[in-house]
Amino acid sequence: MNGNSTPPSQDVVRFDAVRKVYGRSTTTVTALDEVSIGLRRATFTAVMGPSGSGKSTFLQCAAGLDRPTSGTVRLDGVDLSTLGERALTRLHRRRVGFVFQSFNLLPALSVVDNVTLPLRLAGRRPEKAEVDDVIERVGLAARRGSRPGELSGGQQQRVAIARALITRPAVVFGDEPTGALDTRTAREVLSLLREAVQKAEQTVVMVTHDPVAAAHADRVLFLSDGRIAGSLDRPTVEEVAARMTRLGARAGELVAQGGAR
Ligand SMILES: Nc1ncnc2c1ncn2[C@@H]1O[C@H](COP(=O)(O)OP(=O)(O)OP(=O)(O)O)[C@@H](O)[C@H]1O
Numbered sequence: 393m394n395g396n397s398t399p400p401s402q403d404v405v406r407f408d409a410v411r412k413v414y415g416r417s418t419t420t421v422t423a424l425d426e427v428s429i430g431l432r433r434a435t436f437t438a439v440m441g442p443s444g445s446g447k448s449t450f451l452q453c454a455a456g457l458d459r460p461t462s463g464t465v466r467l468d469g470v471d472l473s474t475l476g477e478r479a480l481t482r483l484h485r486r487r488v489g490f491v492f493q494s495f496n497l498l499p500a501l502s503v504v505d506n507v508t509l510p511l512r513l514a515g516r517r518p519e520k521a522e523v524d525d526v527i528e529r530v531g532l533a534a535r536r537g538s539r540p541g542e543l544s545g546g547q548q549q550r551v552a553i554a555r556a557l558i559t560r561p562a563v564v565f566g567d568e569p570t571g572a573l574d575t576r577t578a579r580e581v582l583s584l585l586r587e588a589v590q591k592a593e594q595t596v597v598m599v600t601h602d603p604v605a606a607a608h609a610d611r612v613l614f615l616s617d618g619r620i621a622g623s624l625d626r627p628t629v630e631e632v633a634a635r636m637t638r639l640g641a642r643a644g645e646l647v648a649q650g651g652a653r
Pocket residue numbers: 414415421422423441442443444445446447448449450
């Protein structure tokens with residue numbers, strides 16, 4: 393079990409009629425347009441869509457890094473709109489893990505100190521057994537004392553995954569986590585995320601442009617023009633690529649029509 397507050401039957405991320413509008417008056421952009429969707433606990437979701445379709449905005453709103461213009465986002469049963477800045481910061485430290493394309497490790501800290509940073513920020517003393525366990529799980533037991541500059545890209549992303557998992561968060565959000573990695577290393581990193589879902593009942597939500605990466609997920613959600621444009625369960629690379637080609641063609645048509653929204 394992962395020690396979170398909602399029963400497994402509930403959605404760990406829940407959007408109800410979420411709109412996100414950037415800008416004012418004549419120059420507004422509707423990045424999310426009445427999005428309603430639930431993501432189940434202990435599942436791996438990939439979010440895909442053409443450039444500008446709202447993927448990053450979806451992730452930012454789901455993680456409470458950005459607030460919707462209207463509608464409700466619930467994370468682990470908590471309506472994020474009810475939280476002030478301090479409560480949101482606490483939620484980010486304890487209930488949410490992040491893995492970015494650019495790793496975002498602290499260069500002066502060792503592997504162990506990078507991994508345990510979220511615990512220390514949350515005021516918790518890291519327990520040796522839990523630290524050993526997570527570092528073992530990502531295959532870095534022999535590199536505990538190394539600094540990020542001494543590690544390959546794939547190893548650095550493993551550190552970032554361990555750092556995301558150490559707090560046993562309700563959700564790990566990935567923003568193109570394999571975007572900077574070669575194909576083989578990317579596959580290893582995706583397998584680690586899969587394993588976290590299957591073995592540790594972790595929930596993972598990942599934005600990606602890569603159909604191969606998306607095919608590691610249980611489900612792919614497609615966004616187009618700020619709306620959910622469908623989903624694929626147990627996706628194959630070919631199905632994801634075909635769906636993306638169709639959405640890309642549609643996005644191209646909209647641009648040709650003057651970006652009508
Ligand atoms: N801070 C902002 N101010 C104004 N417009 C924004 C802002 N952030 C995003 N947008 C607009 O909202 C829309 C959705 O952007 P978003 O970054 O969510 O798309 P995306 O699918 O992640 O794109 P990409 O794949 O290119 O990263 C785009 O039209 C974008 O220009």
